[in-house]
Structure formats: C-alpha cells, structure tokens
Amino acid sequence: MDVDSRKFIELSATAVRNESLKTSMGLLGAGLSMRRAQAKAGLAEFDALRDEARDIKNDVLANLDAYLEAFEAQVTRQGGVVHWASTDEEARDAILAICRDADARTVTKSKSMVTEEIELVPHLEAHGITAVETDLGEYIIQLRRERPSHIIAPAIHLNKDEVSETFFEHHRKLGYNERLTERADLVGEARHVLRDKFLGADVGISGANFLIAESGTVVLVTNEGNAELTTSLPKTHIVVTGIEKVVPTFEDAATFIRLLGRSAAGMEISQYTSFITGPAREGDADGPRNFHVVLVDNGRSRMIGTEFQDMLRCIRCSACLNHCPVYLSVGGHAYGSVYNGPMGAVLTPGLSSIGDAGHLPNASTFCGKCEEVCPVRIPLPRMMRAWRNRESEAKLNPVGMRWGLRGWQWLATHPRLYRLATRLGIGVLRRIARGDSSYLSHMPLAAGNWTRDRDFPTPSPTSFVAQWEDKL
Amino acid sequence: MSEEKPRRREVALFATCLVDLVRPDIGFDVARLVLDAGFKVVVPPLQTCCGQPNYNGGDKSGAMAMARRNIDLLMPYEYVVVPSGSCGGMIAHHYPELLSGDTVYAGRARRLAERVYELSRFLVDVADYQPSRRLEGTVTYHDACAGLRELGIKSGPRTLLERAGAQVVESGQAEACCGFGGTFCIKYPDISNAMLERKVADIEATGAATVVAGELGCLMNIEGKLHRTGRPIAARHFAQLLAPEQKS
Numbered sequence: 001m002d003v004d005s006r007k008f009i010e011l012s013a014t015a016v017r018n019e020s021l022k023t024s025m026g027l028l029g030a031g032l033s034m035r036r037a038q039a040k041a042g043l044a045e046f047d048a049l050r051d052e053a054r055d056i057k058n059d060v061l062a063n064l065d066a067y068l069e070a071f072e073a074q075v076t077r078q079g080g081v082v083h084w085a086s087t088d089e090e091a092r093d094a095i096l097a098i099c100r101d102a103d104a105r106t107v108t109k110s111k112s113m114v115t116e117e118i119e120l121v122p123h124l125e126a127h128g129i130t131a132v133e134t135d136l137g138e139y140i141i142q143l144r145r146e147r148p149s150h151i152i153a154p155a156i157h158l159n160k161d162e163v164s165e166t167f168f169e170h171h172r173k174l175g176y177n178e179r180l181t182e183r184a185d186l187v188g189e190a191r192h193v194l195r196d197k198f199l200g201a202d203v204g205i206s207g208a209n210f211l212i213a214e215s216g217t218v219v220l221v222t223n224e225g226n227a228e229l230t231t232s233l234p235k236t237h238i239v240v241t242g243i244e245k246v247v248p249t250f251e252d253a254a255t256f257i258r259l260l261g262r263s264a265a266g267m268e269i270s271q272y273t274s275f276i277t278g279p280a281r282e283g284d285a286d287g288p289r290n291f292h293v294v295l296v297d298n299g300r301s302r303m304i305g306t307e308f309q310d311m312l313r314c315i316r317c318s319a320c321l322n323h324c325p326v327y328l329s330v331g332g333h334a335y336g337s338v339y340n341g342p343m344g345a346v347l348t349p350g351l352s353s354i355g356d357a358g359h360l361p362n363a364s365t366f367c368g369k370c371e372e373v374c375p376v377r378i379p380l381p382r383m384m385r386a387w388r389n390r391e392s393e394a395k396l397n398p399v400g401m402r403w404g405l406r407g408w409q410w411l412a413t414h415p416r417l418y419r420l421a422t423r424l425g426i427g428v429l430r431r432i433a434r435g436d437s438s439y440l441s442h443m444p445l446a447a448g449n450w451t452r453d454r455d456f457p458t459p460s461p462t463s464f465v466a467q468w469e470d471k472l
Numbered sequence: 473m474s475e476e477k478p479r480r481r482e483v484a485l486f487a488t489c490l491v492d493l494v495r496p497d498i499g500f501d502v503a504r505l506v507l508d509a510g511f512k513v514v515v516p517p518l519q520t521c522c523g524q525p526n527y528n529g530g531d532k533s534g535a536m537a538m539a540r541r542n543i544d545l546l547m548p549y550e551y552v553v554v555p556s557g558s559c560g561g562m563i564a565h566h567y568p569e570l571l572s573g574d575t576v577y578a579g580r581a582r583r584l585a586e587r588v589y590e591l592s593r594f595l596v597d598v599a600d601y602q603p604s605r606r607l608e609g610t611v612t613y614h615d616a617c618a619g620l621r622e623l624g625i626k627s628g629p630r631t632l633l634e635r636a637g638a639q640v641v642e643s644g645q646a647e648a649c650c651g652f653g654g655t656f657c658i659k660y661p662d663i664s665n666a667m668l669e670r671k672v673a674d675i676e677a678t679g680a681a682t683v684v685a686g687e688l689g690c691l692m693n694i695e696g697k698l699h700r701t702g703r704p705i706a707a708r709h710f711a712q713l714l715a716p717e718q719k720s
Binding site for chain 2: 009012013016325326329330362363364365366367368369371372385388389390391392393397401402405406408409411412413415418422426439441446447449450452453454455456457459460462463464465467468469
C-alpha cells in the first residue's frame with residue numbers, strides 16, 4: 001500500500017488556499033450532512049440499527065475465521081473459487097493469474113477501495129492488460145491519473161470545468177470533438193465511451209460491500225449500474241475485497257444496507273443493490289462463467305486483538321469524511337493515502353505503519369463528530385489517540401513535542417515550581433505585549449503559528465489561584 | 473432538628489490551567505456564580521492542569537501521573553466544578569478509562585467522576601440556579617466539542633443565558649469545531665485557520681453582538697480571530713456574562 005503522509009503539512013497548506021476545492025468541499029459537507037440528518041430523522045430505529053450493526057460486526061471479528069471459511073465453502077459449492085491473499089502483492093498476483101487464464105486483454109472495473117489499496121490497475125497495465133474504471137468518478141480520475149479523494153465521490157475535488165477539459169483532451173482521439181459544458185452531456189459522453197468497453201471486456205473486476213457467509217453471496221451497493229454491467233457481461237468476474245466485509249446472514253446484510261445509504265448520502269437505498277451468488281447457472285441468459293473472490297488481508301488481521309480492532313467494523317460509507325472539519329478543509333489528496341478523513345487516519349497506519357502515516361491521526365482536534373455519525377459506532381478519536389501513543393512510544397513524533405509534554409507533566413505535578421515557571425512565562429508574554437496592550441499580535445517560537453492568523457489575549461499578570469490566595 | 477442554619481455545601485473549583493493563567497477574572501466570575509447559587513467555594517491551591525495536552529499528545533504515562541495527582545487533590549470534595557467541558561470531560565470521562573487498569577486509582581477515578589460537574593451542568597442540574605444578573609441583547613452560543621459530545625452539554629448554558637434575559641440566536645454551525653484543538657492549532661496552523669475562518673463567518677452571520685461558549689480554549693481562538701479581523705463582536709465565557717455584579 002503506497003502511503004506517504006510526510007508532505008501532509010505542505011499539501012494541506014496548498015489545499016486550504018484552493019478556492020475550487022473549498023467550494024467542492026463546502027457543497028459536499030453541507031449537502032451530505034443535511035441529507036444524512038434528514039434520513040436519520042426519517043427512521044425512528046436508526047440509532048438502534050447502529051447498535052445492532054456494531055454488535056454484528058463485533059461478533060464477526062471475534063469469529064472471523066469461521067465466517068470466512070463458511071463463506072468460502074458456499075462460494076465453492078456454487079462453483080466459484082476463493083483466493084486468500086495475505087498481502088497486496090499476493091492479491092495482485094492472484095488477480096493477474098486469473099486474467100491471464102482468461103486470456104484477458106481488457107478488464108472493466110467497478111468502484112473498489114481495496115483495488116486502490118493494492119494498486120491493482122497499474123499492476124495490470126504493467127503486464128499489458130488494459131483496465132478501465134467504469135464508475136464515472138473513477139473514470140474521470142483514471143483519465144487524469146489521479147487517486148480518489150473520497151470513498152464514494154472519488155472525483156469530488158474536481159469541478160465541472162475541469163471534467164469538461166479532461167474529457168475534451170482524452171475523448172478527441174475517439175472522435176468526440178465538442179467541448180461539453182452541461183453535466184448531462186458529460187455523463188452522456190462518458191456513457192457512450194464506456195459502452196464499448198463494457199461489451200469488449202474479457203474480465204470484470206468489482207469490489208464488495210458485504211459478503212454473506214450463509215450463502216456465499218457478494219453484495220454490491222451502487223448508483224450508476226456500471227457494476228452490474230461489469231459483473232454480468234464478461235466471461236469472468238473477479239471480486240476483490242477485504243476479509244472484514246463478511247457478515248453472517250442475509251438478514252444481517254439487510255441491517256447494513258439500511259444504514260449504508262442513509263449514512264453515506266442520506267439515501268434510503270441506493271439505485272442498485274445487487275446480490276451475486278456464484279457464476280452463471282445452466283440455462284442463465286447471462287452472467288460470468290468463471291467467478292472468483294479474492295479475499296485481501298493486507299494488515300487487517302494484524303489489527304485484531306489490538307486497540308484498533310473496532311476499525312475493522314468500518315463499512316466505508318464516508319459519513320466521517322463528510323462531517324470532518326479537517327477533511328472538509330483539505331480534501332482527500334493531502335492525506336497521501338487512499339483512505340483519508342477520520343477512518344483513513346485510523347486505518348492507514350494499521351495497514352501501513354505509524355511511521356509512514358504519522359500525520360494522519362495527529363491532524364485532528366478530537367472534535368468527535370466522526371464518532372457521532374459513524375453507523376457502526378467506531379470510536380475514531382480514541383483510536384487516533386492510541387496511534388499517537390504508539391508514535392510517541394516509538395519516538396517517531398517530534399522530539400520537541402515529547403520533551404515539551406514531559407516538562408509540562410513534571411511542572412504540573414510540582415505545583416510550586418509550576419507557579420514559578422508559569423509566572424515567568426506570563427512575564428515574558430507581557431513584556432512582548434509591552435505591558436499595556438490587551439492582545440499579542442506576535443509570539444515567539446511555535447506560538448508564532450497562533451499569532452500568524454489570530455491575536456492572543458494577553459494573560460493577566462497574576463494567576464487566579466495566586467489572587468485567590470491573596471484574598472483569603 | 474437543629475436550630476442552626478444548614479451549612480452551605482462545599483464546592484471545589486478546578487479553574488483549569490487556561491482560566492487560571494490567562495483569564496483569572498473568569499475564575500472569580502465562576503466563584504461568584506457558585507456562591508450566588510448557595511454553595512461555599514474552595515479553590516484547592518495546589519491545582520495545575522488536568523492533563524489533556526499529555527493525554528492527547530501521545531504521552532499516556534504522563535497523563536496518568538497527572539490524573540492520579542488530580543484525583544488525590546479533588547477527592548476530598550463533595551462537588552468539583554470545572555468551567556470547561558474538555559477539562560470536565562477529561563476528569564469525568566477519560567480519567568476512569570485511563571486508570572481502568574490501576575488497582576488503586578480505578579475505583580477512585582470512577583467515584584470522582586460522579587462528583588465532577590461542568591459549570592453549566594452544576595448550575596442547572598444541581599443548583600437550579602436563577603441568575604440574579606440581568607442581560608440584554610442578543611448572543612450566539614458556540615458548542616465546544618468536548619462539552620457537547622463527551623458530556624452532552626447543549627441546553628444548559630442556553631437555559632442560563634435565557635433565564636438572565638438574553639436572547640440566544642442560533643448560528644448555522646454552532647456545533648462545528650472552531651479549529652482550536654489544543655496543540656492542533658500550533659501543529660496544523662493552516663487547517664486550524666481554515667476552520668476558524670468558517671467559525672467566525674458563521675458567528676458573524678447571526679448578527680449577535682457576543683459569542684458565548686463554555687470553553688476558554690475555543691474562546692481565545694475565536695476572540696483572537698475576531699480581534700485580528702476587526703470584527704466588533706465580543707467573545708465571552710458564559711460565566712462572565714452571568715456572574716453577579718462585583719460588590720466594591
């Protein structure tokens with residue numbers, strides 16, 4: 001998994017000054033949070049469903065091996081094949097091998113975060129296989145050679161004019177010479193271009209929202225219909241997904257489906273919810289002859305039994321992104337990880353390392369909004385805090401931070417020296433303020449990051465505790 | 473039945489490091505409010521910081537040391553009042569979790585948690601306080617994150633302001649984070665500033681003359697931006713507005 005959050009500060013500084021991104025993020029945040037709130041208000045048992053969903057996932061994670069083996073047995077019984085991939089490399093190799101068995105030259109893909117995680121498309125292309133993203137947002141960013149910036153709206157960082165320009169540049173060679181300005185026309189053109197790809201593909205690759213253990217069924221929740229064309233037209237269908245997606249029964253899947261659309265976009269249900277069980281049967285009019293499921297671990301099982309296990313409950317709805325003031329300030333690309341926002345801040349260091357992803361769990365005010373909206377009640381702030389502890393224990397955070405906090409703790413547990421040291425510090429600030437000004441417009445060292453954008457109220461010369469003692 | 477007047481119950485005031493060191497006048501406002509509500513105020517003289525910077529900054533063992541010390545300091549009191557949702561949440565919500573594996577302090581942390589009150593919760597739920605102060609004009613309230621989401625502080629401060637006669641106008645994003653976040657605003661100044669700009673624009677849109685909150689960190693952040701950008705809006709802790717006028 002390609003993760004690098006080391007440039008987070010520079011990238012976020014650029015992002016907050018990007019007016020177009022600011023507009024997109026403003027619309028995303030306001031629109032989806034309002035729609036989620038309306039959907040929640042319209043379903044009396046919404047919070048009870050969240051408890052139920054949390055409990056189902058906790059049971060799954062406590063018995064993950066059993067549920068996965070049950071799922072495998074059912075897939076096998078239906079005539080499909082399950083492949084177990086413990087790393088991203090094993091997953092890529094397994095998928096490439098299936099594609100080669102199918103003599104595949106062209107592959108269509110529906111949206112899948114796991115294929116982004118394992119960097120599947122570059123791998124297939126490096127081996128001479130053309131892979132076409134068919135989700136509209138994914139298609140746009142594939143043309144631009146960008147990564148998704150949001151789980152369900154991968155091209156949210158772009159505006160209509162940028163999409164228009166991208167289509168004009170790439171579709172001209174296919175004979176589309178008009179520069180389109182209307183949204184509907186842009187969608188229509190993409191649909192035209194993709195139609196041939198759907199019909200010509202040798203293999204279709206999809207993700208999965210849920211895997212149902214009792215029946216070996218793969219559940220796909222989408223809005224564009226592209227996943228249905230991807231999974232039913234080619235002779236071979238490969239499902240690529242994480243091991244944590246399994247749920248015990250159809251009934252359980254229904255609980256999650258009721259939560260997913262509402263949490264993601266305030267939708268009671270998505271446009272398409274497909275239940276795919278094995279390859280085409282004898283006499284079926286269409287459907288793939290070959291059905292494969294690649295179950296990807298890639299660091300997930302490592303999180304089980306740790307303080308990060310609850311993260312594996314995540315159903316990738318994006319509610320935490322849509323409500324996060326940090327994500328909505330910088331967009332997804334600043335994070336340097338395919339998983340971004342609050343869920344990415346916890347999951348990314350779990351799948352890679354805290355060394356590579358250090359900024360992600362640090363860039364949070366712990367405002368708690370993410371946990372408030374999470375459909376499976378993941379305690380995201382608590383786990384970001386746990387990553388900060390791990391980072392500090394490994395001495396990977398800035399040395400000034402570690403010593404500063406140690407010094408603060410020492411002072412706070414030695415109250416007389418605390419009084420002396422804080423009085424000296426306040427004296428320095430008051431000298432900078434020249435005694436009379438009520439606000440400081442400049443402060444030294446790291447505190448200068450405060451006064452760069454705002455003033456600091458000049459502290460009073462004598463602390464409350466000292467004044468109170470004097471009055472007694 | 474005793475002929476004596478019932479003894480006033482004792483409240484320990486944990487001022488928080490920011491109120492203590494930056495805005496001591498708020499500490500006195502809190503003390504006057506608690507007195508006016510019929511309680512005796514004690515200020516434990518050895519109080520320092522609740523440990524949030526360490527707890528949130530990856531220094532778990534430092535935070536545990538600070539938590540144990542504060543538990544020792546505050547255990548003797550029947551009520552502990554804190555004029556901050558985040559410090560109150562730290563003591564009431566995070567100390568028990570932090571010390572859950574500590575055979576000596578786990579139980580003490582849980583018992584202390586039952587006696588720690590964020591100021592508005594104490595005034596409304598325990599004291600059923602009717603402010604003697606009269607307020608005029610419109611204010612808007614900023615829900616500081618930790619108070620709102622860890623302690624469920626929402627209606628209490630508004631109730632008190634309205635009881636005093638203020639008109640509370642709601643902003644569109646009262647529950648949105650202001651971008652303070654302790655060391656966050658120093659570590660990620662660009663993101664913090666983006667959040668703060670949205671917050672002050674939201675406050676300004678209400679037309680209120682004053683923005684009120686129960687968290688000094690947020691207030692310093694918001695006030696600093698209002699002052700830097702020349703917006704004629706005051707930022708006040710609700711204790712500052714509600715405290716009875718000082719008798720000279």
